[in-house]
Amino acid sequence: MLIHSASQLLTLAGGPQRGRDLGTLGIIEKGAVLMRDEKIVVVGTSAELKSAYPDEPSLDATGCVVMPGFVDPHTHVIWGGDRANEFAMKMAGAKYLDILAAGGGIISTVRATRTASIESLIAQTRPRLLRMFAHGTTTAEAKTGYGLQTATELRLLKALLALDDESPLDLAITFLGAHAIAPEFKDDPQGYTDLVCDTMLPMLKGWWETHAPELALPFVDVFCENRAFDLEQSRQILTRARSLGFPLKIHADEFDNIGGASLAVDLGAASADHLVKTSDADIAALGKSDTVAVALPCTPFGLAEKDYTPAQKLLDANAILALATDCNPGTSWNESMQFAIALSCRYMGLTPAQAIAASTINSAHAIRRSDRIGSLEAGKQADLLILSIPDYRHLGYRYGTNLVKQVIKRGRVYSVDVGYYRTA
Ligand SMILES: [Zn+2]
Structure with missing residues (x-):
């Protein structure tokens, strides 16, 4: 044609x-x-x-x-339930601790995801993928991470493989068992880190080679932040994943700069994502690397925060900049790359031409598919x-x-x- x-x-x-x-x-x-x-x-x-x-x-x-x-290189598109009530509470002035006390926050999504059947997870996720597609996303990265226990994380992987099969858009799947400290380990983050490294990752490798032998191994990602996985725990998880042959990604510097971006560069990760509080030294390291800097402008917008990824500094440092929606139920329920582009122009100082390149060829590179x-x-x-x-x-x-x-x-x-x- x-x-x-x-x-x-x-x-x-x-x-x-x-x-x-x-x-x-x-x-x-x-x-x-x-x-x-x-x-x-x-x-x-x-x-x-x-x-x-x-x-x-x-x-x-x-x-x-x-x-x-459009290629959307960072989404948490599969989850159970929603957090509309929490949003309404926040807009009415409730504080983070009030919301936690009312059973909100990421753990409420973990609870709703753990109790959902695979059929229900697929049925809840399908319309989100179709909205992405209708808004022009032809390939999306999709992370697990609302299970935080081996059985549920595997169920999420199975559901994502089924959705990749049935839907017109292609998915690039990422294992994010290290999205948060599982509630059972809230006083023992190192215990959960060891579970990810010693049980989940080796099991994932064997499971993937049996269930999806025709596909390349998924990415392994970690949420490197204070109150999630610290720099040493992040290094432990990503190093273990790399030794098993997985390609890597990282969530870094959304709230605090604890060194995640430089860790991603050191380990040859495909991308480092968020990058709001990133230090000048970490920006310089990204600029000398092939690790794509993925900005998620819908997230500060969703949280009504004022700080966005310092795109101009990243470009001055010669980094490869990409955009994504970060579609997730807590901070950014948005399926449209067009909206991410509109925000990046206003709050990151990108021109439409720069935002378009960051949403196509560069975002394809963030999932290592820029050759296709x-x-x-x-x-x-x-x-x-x-x-x-x-x-x-x-x-x-x-x-x-x-x-x-x-x-x-x-x-x-x-x-x-x-x-x-x-x-x-
Ligand atoms: Zn994320």
């Missing part, structure tokens, strides 16, 4: 964009792209491709931007968006509504645009 006449076709060609190179969109005016068998064959101008492929079935994108599908997705180039997977906007700068500028008209995943076209009124 030939998609042609796009007012702008954004290729994002040339690989991950480091530092001040961020925002190189590779725009083709009146652009076209030819897809066959789930892959992109060629990209060019409409005049060139229409004359070279006159008999190809075609899709007219007049007046629209065509670009790679994240740009429109010959040989890559045909994952792309047709947006009902004439100019890419409408992304970021506009927010709160969906600008996606069609999502194309592995060459299949899905229409999501409403575009008309319908009466009952």
